Amino acid sequence: MAFIAGSSFAGASVKTERAVCTGRAVVKMSSDSDVTRRQLLLGALAAMVPAAALAKGGDSPKYSIFGGESQSSPFVYMDQRKGNAVYKALNDEELAEITKNLAVNRARLEETADFIDLPSWDDVRSLVRLEMYDTRHNVKKIHESLDDPKRVDRAEKVYAQFKKDIEALDYACVVKDQAKAKKARAAALKSFDSWVSTTGVSI
Structure with missing residues (x-):
């Protein structure tokens, strides 16, 4: 639910639960000078690398669902x-x-x-x-x-x-x-x- 302060919608200050949480996150980020947007981006990319490696790694499929080249096909x-x-x-x-x-x-x-x-x-x-x-x-x-x-x-x-x-x-x-x-x-x-x-x- 939104809470409106003031007598005019034009100058109203609207607060929601989402806005409060977002505001806290912004304050925390700005207070920590070591954290930058570039570091956050690099960290996110680094976290994605293992998932991609797991997706490509492992044994090759023992069968092909669509009948492609494989050891056997269930179809x-x-x-x-x-x-x-x-x-x-x-x-x-x-x-x-x-x-x-x-x-x-x-x-x-x-x-x-x-x-x-x-x-x-x-x-x-x-x-x-x-x-x-x-x-x-x-x-x-x-x-x-x-x-x-x-x-x-x-x-x-x-x-x-x-x-x-x-x-x-x-x-x-x-x-x-x-x-x-x-x-x-x-x-x-x-x-x-x-x-x-x-x-x-x-x-």
């Missing part, structure tokens, strides 16, 4: 068999986790055979719906990581067929048609394997 997975960048935006650990999940997704689809034979339609639908939600997430990650647009296009078409087969399986369970359910399950497994082959994923 590129190298297929050692071909020597070409097959996957992007995935490191080795992420790719291993996704492929492991995809293997589980397929195994769960295999397990529906027992429920179809019983039959236990609710169990088939629950298992398929649960696993296909996870499958969709994993497939999306793989599609985003592929660097070949043509391969992505083929993979999306095959995956679209897989989804149709899964929908056919779900419908067969709704109408409780065992023959259609078995046929749709077999078709879904075939289209899933076709997608795996198209993307080059190893599960």
Whole structure:
């Protein structure tokens, strides 16, 4: 808050907390004859030198965020068999986790055979719906990581067929048609394997 002394704004003396602090600093500087503006400037520059040295020093980066020359990049997975960048935006650990999940997704689809034979339609639908939600997430990650647009296009078409087969399986369970359910399950497994082959994923 400002405190105004006097009856006129033109000749008013305005004091604020900031002005008081600044005034004290000025008085202290003027009372110390050894401190000059030049010395203060040199001192400030000297304080900046170690920070700059630390910024430039140290080990070189072990990986490059943007895929530059480095020992490795978290955005590129190298297929050692071909020597070409097959996957992007995935490191080795992420790719291993996704492929492991995809293997589980397929195994769960295999397990529906027992429920179809019983039959236990609710169990088939629950298992398929649960696993296909996870499958969709994993497939999306793989599609985003592929660097070949043509391969992505083929993979999306095959995956679209897989989804149709899964929908056919779900419908067969709704109408409780065992023959259609078995046929749709077999078709879904075939289209899933076709997608795996198209993307080059190893599960």
